Amino acid sequence: MATVPLLTDEAADPAARAVFDDIRAKRQTDYVNNFWRALAHDPPLLAATWDRLQQVMAPGALDPLVKELIYVAVSVTNGCEYCTHSHTAAARAKGMTPAMHAELLAVIAMAAQTNALATALQVPTDERFQT
Amino acid sequence: MATVPLLTDEAADPAARAVFDDIRAKRQTDYVNNFWRALAHDPPLLAATWDRLQQVMAPGALDPLVKELIYVAVSVTNGCEYCTHSHTAAARAKGMTPAMHAELLAVIAMAAQTNALATALQVPTDERFQT
Amino acid sequence: MATVPLLTDEAADPAARAVFDDIRAKRQTDYVNNFWRALAHDPPLLAATWDRLQQVMAPGALDPLVKELIYVAVSVTNGCEYCTHSHTAAARAKGMTPAMHAELLAVIAMAAQTNALATALQVPTDERFQT
Amino acid sequence: MATVPLLTDEAADPAARAVFDDIRAKRQTDYVNNFWRALAHDPPLLAATWDRLQQVMAPGALDPLVKELIYVAVSVTNGCEYCTHSHTAAARAKGMTPAMHAELLAVIAMAAQTNALATALQVPTDERFQT
Amino acid sequence: MATVPLLTDEAADPAARAVFDDIRAKRQTDYVNNFWRALAHDPPLLAATWDRLQQVMAPGALDPLVKELIYVAVSVTNGCEYCTHSHTAAARAKGMTPAMHAELLAVIAMAAQTNALATALQVPTDERFQT
Amino acid sequence: MATVPLLTDEAADPAARAVFDDIRAKRQTDYVNNFWRALAHDPPLLAATWDRLQQVMAPGALDPLVKELIYVAVSVTNGCEYCTHSHTAAARAKGMTPAMHAELLAVIAMAAQTNALATALQVPTDERFQT
Incomplete structure (x- = not known):
């Protein structure tokens, strides 16, 4: 259960529905996932989050799959169940192979x-790491 | 200050010094950074950590720079000051450009x-994210 | 499932039952929520937690609703599912409107x-923030 | 030390300098704090963060001081040293009294x-907390 | 649901099955818990994790029960649901009494x-804590 | 620097000074560490924290050193610099040997x-872990 009801297209106000439509168009799917339906209670936050997500995850100096792997790493470290599921699925959709998934997990575990x-040792930062 | 003294080569026991030597040889540097000098109080943990790090960070399905970016993402999310510095420096050494750094930060911030x-909305995981 | 059984009034020892009764009396309800029934395995911890909670959440320089919003913010940031649900419900019971909820979420997300x-930038604290 | 140099007005590019100017104008100060000078390496991220911050922290259903207290609570819980200092200072500037500060801390500690x-008890969420 | 299918003995490759067999032999049980079945997608990571776990949790300067209590404390603090359950169960199997469990929880809560x-007060470390 | 000034005995109000005196008496030292001097801005919170700490850390089903090790584990996992230092020092004062410290760190790292x-695998909890 969510702390707010998930909004169907019918229950969402027009500003939220416009974001749902944009999600469907950009992702070429008729499915809008639960995160957006929960956020739809606050149409400006929904729109701001969706707009920003597209900018941040677009191809750039890093390719979209690498960005998605980083997204999974943050989500796991924050202990976010929903985000771990949704971004693992997104990474697979963008080409993450089982071997890449395995290495991603090994790096996350090593870093943890x-x-x-x-932190336990409170190691002081080496001078040479300074820029 | 650390919670233990950082060990010089002279103060470290032979098993720890052998790891220091291996670090210098593999990294082609005469510098051993503080993390290893703090870990050297427990030579088996030092050796196990260094061995595992090399395996995990070696080229594979993901290239070493991508692994280093993931390492930074986890370190930032865990709030580890030392690791954020050391792995940002390591990522630069492996070719992270300022543009890549900027995108890395934007993804970390978006995911956060x-x-x-x-989490605030306690969004239930969509069925379709299931494998 | 919990890591301990939730205790009914019958199963709880008298010291725990006295706390249950006080919860019902103070909150003017006949319902004791699961958190207290799980804590009841340790009656002194149950009593200490309930006593302290009342002191901390009482009206003071901050009003109870503001305190509840702060409680939600901490619970979300700690990733505590139970606490996110229970304190979101408590905030609503104390007058949190949907607009307030939306703004609370926007601030939590902005801060995250x-x-x-x-943290990623390891920004040094400005002198002028010092007291 | 930061993981990037803090940019002075002279070193920042025009897009970043325009944000610095806007910060000075809106806050009626000639001081731009370190966070913005570090972010200035990525002018679009700097601008997006500054714009969004103003929208989120503006008066609304919650007043700006309450929002600032929530910001402190998240920052403390995330263990962000810089943000704890900067938002504690901001809360004081917006009217947080010592008594309010003390109560803020007591609530944060209680919630933690x-x-x-x-979490230790893995308490299942009560049905009645569902919306 | 997991982000990968849990592997049965039949579905696991021989290297993973060998670890399953070792787990059964060392623990004197015919049960292999879900964590290992999920990790089995990456046999080297599975083997490395199982090997290391045995070394770390073996009797030494600290006895196995104390180590298990520490494991629970970390798992709770990281908000790991699976680990909180599995290591609470493991601690019970190693002799944790209800009274010990209650004290463990009280210490975790006090530390939190x-x-x-x-962190909220940003208390500077006392000189005398330095080694 | 702290977010509040550390209070000397002279600057503290009588209720806070009474706690300082009790700390000195119980610990048989003339030193009051920074945490208490920062908390002294809120004498009731100071007193409540000191009282509770004594109860929680007293010998019981777990001995005081084991409790201190658990305290360190939580503090490290929460990334609390001050607490990692102060409780590592406290554990040493209560008898933690270098070998015990090394094993404590190994368990914390393994659990992390x-x-x-x-979390990355979202492993479902085994039925048999249920109580």
Whole structure:
């Protein structure tokens, strides 16, 4: 259950429905996932989030699959169940193979481990890491 | 300050010094950074961590720079100051350009934001994300 | 499922039942929510938590609704599913409107985003923020 | 030290300088704090963050001080040193008294404590919290 | 649901099945829990994790039950639902009594609370804590 | 720097000074560490925290050193710099040897790693972990 009802197209106000339509058009699907239906209670936040997501995830100096892997890494580290599922699925849709998934998980686990050690040891930052 | 003294080559025991030597040889540098000097109080943990790091970060289905970007993303999300510095430096050494750094940060920030929203809304996972 | 059984009034020991009764009396309800029934395995911890909660959440320099909004913000950021649900419900019971809920979420998301950026950039604290 | 140099007005590109000017104008100060000078390496991210911050923190259903208290609560929970300092200072500037600060801290601490307990106990969400 | 299918003995490759067999032999049970069945998609990661876990959790300067309590504390603090359940069960299997469980929870909650306060106050580390 | 000035005995109000005196008496030291001097701005919170800490950390089903190790584990996982330092020092004062410290760190790192994997894989909880 969500802390707000998920809004159907009928229940959403026109501004939210316009975002739903844009999601369907841009993603070439008739499916709008639950995140957007929950956010639709606040149409300006919905629109701002969708607009920003498209800008951030567009091809650039990093390709979209690499961005999606980074998104999964953050979502896992934040312990976000929904985001871990949705961005793992998105990464697969963008070409993540099982071998890439396995390596992604190994890096996340390695980082979690050395992050904990560095924090436990309170290691001071080396001068040479300074820019 | 660290919670343990950083060990110089002289103060480290032979097993730890062997890891220091291996780090210098593999990285083609005479510098051993503070993380390893702090870990050196537990030579088996030092050796296990260094060995595993090399396996995990080696080229594979993902290239080493992509792995380093993922490492930064996890370190930032865990709030690890040392790791954020050391892996940002490592990513630069492996070819991260300012444009790639900027996009990395934008993705991390976007994920942090939608993670928070999905958690606040307790959005249920869509059936179609299931494998 | 919980890691301990939830205790009914019958199963709880007298010290825990006294807290249940106080919860019902103070909240003017006959319902004791699951958190307290799980905590009841440790009656002193149950009593200490309930006592402290009342002191902390009482009207003071901040009004109870504002305190509840802060409670939701912490719970979301900690990724606590139960607490996100229970304190969102409590905030509504204390007068949080849908517009207030939407703004609460927007602030939480904004903070999550700039927290991540400040950490990724390791921005040094400005002198003028010092007291 | 930051992971990027903080940019002075002279070093920043015109798009970033325009944001600095807007910050000075809107805040009626000649001071631009370090966060913005670090973000200035990515002028579009700088502009997007500044624009969004103004929208989110503007008076609405919640007043700006309440929003700032929520911002502090998220920043503390995320362990963001910079943000804890900057938003505590911002809250003071918007009228947070010592008594309000004390109550803010007491609520954050209480929530941290019950979040941990609810997670340790894996308390199932009560039906009645559902919307 | 998991982000990957849980592998049965039949579906797992021989390297993964060998780890399953070792788990059954070492734990003297015919049950292999879901964590290992999910990890089995990456046999080297499965083997490395299982090997390391045995080394780390073996009797040493700390006894296995104390190690398990520490494991629970980390898992709760990271908000890991699976790990909180599995390591609470493991701690019970190693002799954690209800009284020990109650004290474990009280310490976790106390630490969560003072961690939040120390971070909110940004308390500088005392000189005398330095080694 | 802290977000509030650290209060000397002279600057603290009588209720806070009474807590300082009790800390000195119970710990048989003339030193009051920074955490308490920062908390002293809110004497009731100071007193409540000190009282609760004594109850929670007293010998019981778990001995005080084990409790201190758990405290360190939580503090590290929460990324609390101050608490990592102060509780590592406290654990040493209560008898933590270098070997115990090394094992504590190894367990924390192992848990951080498997927590990340379980979250990334979204492993469903086994029925048999249910109580």
